[in-house]
Amino acid sequence: MTDTAGNATTTSGDEPVTMMEYFMQLEYSDVVSAPVMRFRDALMDARLIAQQCPKCKLVYVPPKGYCPIDTVELDERNEIQLADRGVVTNYTVVTPVQYYGQKETEPFVRASILLDPPGGMLILQDVLDIPVAEVRAGMRVEAVWAPKGERDVDEIGNRSGSALEGSLRGFRPTGEPDMPAEAFSDKVW
Amino acid sequence: MAALKDVAIIGYAQARNERQAQATEVQFLFPVINEALEMSKIPRREIGFTCAGSCDYLSGQTFAFVMNLEAVGAWPPISESHVEMDGAWALYEAWVRLQHEDIDTALVFGSGKSSPGNPAEIYPLQMDPYTLTPLGFDPVSSAAIQARALLDAGKVTERQMAEIAARSRRDAMKNPYAQVTGEFDVDELLAQPYVTAPLRKHDLPPISDGACAVVLATGDKAREVCERPAWIRGIDHRIEAHQPGMRDLTTSRSTRLAGEAAGVGSAPIEVAELSATFTHQEPILREALGLGDQVAINPSGGALSANPVMAVGLARIAEAAKQIVEGGRRRTLGHATSGMCLQQNLVCVLEGEQ
Amino acid sequence: MQCVLLGAVTELRATTHTIEFPYTRTLGPVIGSFFTGLRDRRILGIRAGDRVLVPPLEYDPETGDALKPDFVEVGPAGTVTSWSWVTKPTRKHPLDRPFGFALIRLDGADTAMVHAVDAGSIDRMQTGMRVTPRWRDERKGRIDDIECFVPEGGAA
Numbered sequence: 001m002t003d004t005a006g007n008a009t010t011t012s013g014d015e016p017v018t019m020m021e022y023f024m025q026l027e028y029s030d031v032v033s034a035p036v037m038r039f040r041d042a043l044m045d046a047r048l049i050a051q052q053c054p055k056c057k058l059v060y061v062p063p064k065g066y067c068p069i070d071t072v073e074l075d076e077r078n079e080i081q082l083a084d085r086g087v088v089t090n091y092t093v094v095t096p097v098q099y100y101g102q103k104e105t106e107p108f109v110r111a112s113i114l115l116d117p118p119g120g121m122l123i124l125q126d127v128l129d130i131p132v133a134e135v136r137a138g139m140r141v142e143a144v145w146a147p148k149g150e151r152d153v154d155e156i157g158n159r160s161g162s163a164l165e166g167s168l169r170g171f172r173p174t175g176e177p178d179m180p181a182e183a184f185s186d187k188v189w
Numbered sequence: 190m191a192a193l194k195d196v197a198i199i200g201y202a203q204a205r206n207e208r209q210a211q212a213t214e215v216q217f218l219f220p221v222i223n224e225a226l227e228m229s230k231i232p233r234r235e236i237g238f239t240c241a242g243s244c245d246y247l248s249g250q251t252f253a254f255v256m257n258l259e260a261v262g263a264w265p266p267i268s269e270s271h272v273e274m275d276g277a278w279a280l281y282e283a284w285v286r287l288q289h290e291d292i293d294t295a296l297v298f299g300s301g302k303s304s305p306g307n308p309a310e311i312y313p314l315q316m317d318p319y320t321l322t323p324l325g326f327d328p329v330s331s332a333a334i335q336a337r338a339l340l341d342a343g344k345v346t347e348r349q350m351a352e353i354a355a356r357s358r359r360d361a362m363k364n365p366y367a368q369v370t371g372e373f374d375v376d377e378l379l380a381q382p383y384v385t386a387p388l389r390k391h392d393l394p395p396i397s398d399g400a401c402a403v404v405l406a407t408g409d410k411a412r413e414v415c416e417r418p419a420w421i422r423g424i425d426h427r428i429e430a431h432q433p434g435m436r437d438l439t440t441s442r443s444t445r446l447a448g449e450a451a452g453v454g455s456a457p458i459e460v461a462e463l464s465a466t467f468t469h470q471e472p473i474l475r476e477a478l479g480l481g482d483q484v485a486i487n488p489s490g491g492a493l494s495a496n497p498v499m500a501v502g503l504a505r506i507a508e509a510a511k512q513i514v515e516g517g518r519r520r521t522l523g524h525a526t527s528g529m530c531l532q533q534n535l536v537c538v539l540e541g542e543q
Numbered sequence: 544m545q546c547v548l549l550g551a552v553t554e555l556r557a558t559t560h561t562i563e564f565p566y567t568r569t570l571g572p573v574i575g576s577f578f579t580g581l582r583d584r585r586i587l588g589i590r591a592g593d594r595v596l597v598p599p600l601e602y603d604p605e606t607g608d609a610l611k612p613d614f615v616e617v618g619p620a621g622t623v624t625s626w627s628w629v630t631k632p633t634r635k636h637p638l639d640r641p642f643g644f645a646l647i648r649l650d651g652a653d654t655a656m657v658h659a660v661d662a663g664s665i666d667r668m669q670t671g672m673r674v675t676p677r678w679r680d681e682r683k684g685r686i687d688d689i690e691c692f693v694p695e696g697g698a699a
């Protein structure tokens with residue numbers, strides 16, 4: 001039996017008390033950073049933007065305002081437009097364990113997707129319109145955007161860059177021939 | 190014990206403290222670390238060891254401390270460490286690391302973005318999980334109990350507490366990083382209602398988003414790059430029982446012991462930067478460290494004018510170093526605290542050469 | 544998660560999120576005995592030399608020495624040694640109306656424990672006041688089996 005806070009209760013008895021439950025809950029309200037605000041605005045137009053480091057040319061999506069490799073700060077001037085199609089470079093099938101807070105019940109895919117030039121990696125993306133067992137590295141995919149008017153980016157904050165479902169539902173196979181998976185074996189993040 | 194290696198502060202920088210920063214913690218750390226490194230004249234890739242202090246519970250994100258390394262330049266991999274404590278304890282770890290003599294420089298930083306969460310709900314989680322956390326025993330309530338004990342003992346008055354707040358906010362007007370600044374009338378402050386009696390709003394620190402970085406170097410290296418290094422002549426930290434009812438809250442035994450071990454009393458201190466995050470804690474710390482009226486206390490405005498949790502103690506040490514490096518002072522002191530009611534205290538004595 | 548507009552001038556937006564961890568802790572022989580006592584409406588201290596520590600610890604905070612499980616019943620009434628007055632309780636606090644957090648030295652104890660005092664008004668709070676526990680009807684073996692303390696000789 002549990003009380004309203006989810007704490008297990010014990011009724012009075014003769015048994016010694018040996019355990020204690022404590023339900024920890026904290027609420028946060030985090031201001032969305034300037035680069036992520038611009039990323040959200042672009043998603044509302046069914047566009048993906050990123051920042052590209054002028055030194056190492058790495059592409060950061062969502063943009064975060066700096067390149068950690070070269071320790072240079074990035075801003076709008078370093079912003080680039082990304083393709084909304086690409087290739088699955090790696091993936092995993094998650095069979096959800098029903099731990100506290102788990103909302104998923106069926107096995108699902110989380111894929112790393114390398115977007116077509118100028119590049120950019122999107123991680124932890126859903127792959128739609130295909131059985132979980134048929135997802136593979138090298139598979140060509142394209143973005144599935146929520147219809148205009150249904151798009152919602154309110155949940156995208158500084159820490160939730162990969163959870164884009166409100167605007168970018170996921171990716172689906174294009175039907176193009178696969179690309180050689182081994183060419184992308186170092187492209188996970 | 191073998192003779193300790195001379196270690197000095199040769200660079201420092203702070204973020205301008207804000208009640209609510211739009212920048213992420215990494216974003217506002219970026220310029221702070223860059224500025225401290227520039228001041229030190231040590232090339233980033235030559236830094237021998239990096240140590241950070243931060244708290245994931247503040248930002249509410251697991252591994253936030255790893256993200257913070259993005260502001261350092263950690264690729265190719267660097268030698269680094271982290272303490273879930275104020276950056277002052279990261280400085281202590283770096284100082285110990287420099288005693289090994291195989292490296293001659295270290296970067297230390299502390300950062301905290303307190304604005305996303307509710308401190309009154311987060312901090313009870315660092316208390317005794319059996320008897321204190323379930324009561325939601327928060328830092329303002331515990332500080333208020335300490336203030337009451339001090340008032341009852343006749344060791345401070347509410348007017349003296351207001352005077353400390355007014356002095357801190359006035360001094361902070363000269364500090365570009367400070368958050369709560371200005372001229373305040375003590376009678377008007379005392380006319381304000383209690384937030385948690387006997388504490389009024391001016392007795393409490395502000396909620397701040399901020400960061401501080403410090404660069405350390407050993408003997409010859411420090412002299413080579415810095416005209417007037419701030420030498421760490423003594424550093425020590427001590428801790429007391431976690432149950433507030435098992436300590437005399439009107440004194441700080443751990444501060445006294447740390448101060449003695451750091452050699453505070455062996456020569457006059459000119460400036461002391463104290464992490465008194467509540468007004469009444471300043472007289473407790475002064476007494477514990479034996480700081481008389483001739484000692485300038487918190488010329489930066491101290492923790493009452495900006496309280497970037499996890500950086501505020503390191504910022505005190507940086508301010509104490511600044512008094513030597515830029516202000517030409519001979520001997521200063523930086524203090525950091527952790528836990529409730531001054532449970533754990535670190536004292537760092539700094540000296541400039543004659 | 545949801546988004547709130549923080550102000551038209553700055554146009555800052557925020558995302559909110561909640562983190563939750565359901566903890567289950569083992570108590571060990573000392574806190575376990577203390578909590579077993581609370582469930583049975585008894586408050587136990589532990590002997591440390593000639594002193595009695597409440598709440599009991601596994602060690603003497605003065606010396607760090609381990610303590611033998613030598614318990615002694617204290618209270619239930621006690622004396623407030625210091626206090627604060629919380630005007631705006633948080634949702635984590637024991638009471639939803641203004642109350643005092645206090646250090647309470649229970650009769651027979653040499654140290655003070657933290658708990659809430661439901662005094663109704665700050666005017667009824669003072670150092671040295673006598674308080675007595677208000678027990679919950681259904682007790683689980685937790686610190687909040689004592690709902691709070693109340694001024695001796697009549698609740699608020």
Ligand SMILES: [Zn+2]
Binds near residue numbers: 057
């Ligand atoms: Zn780069």
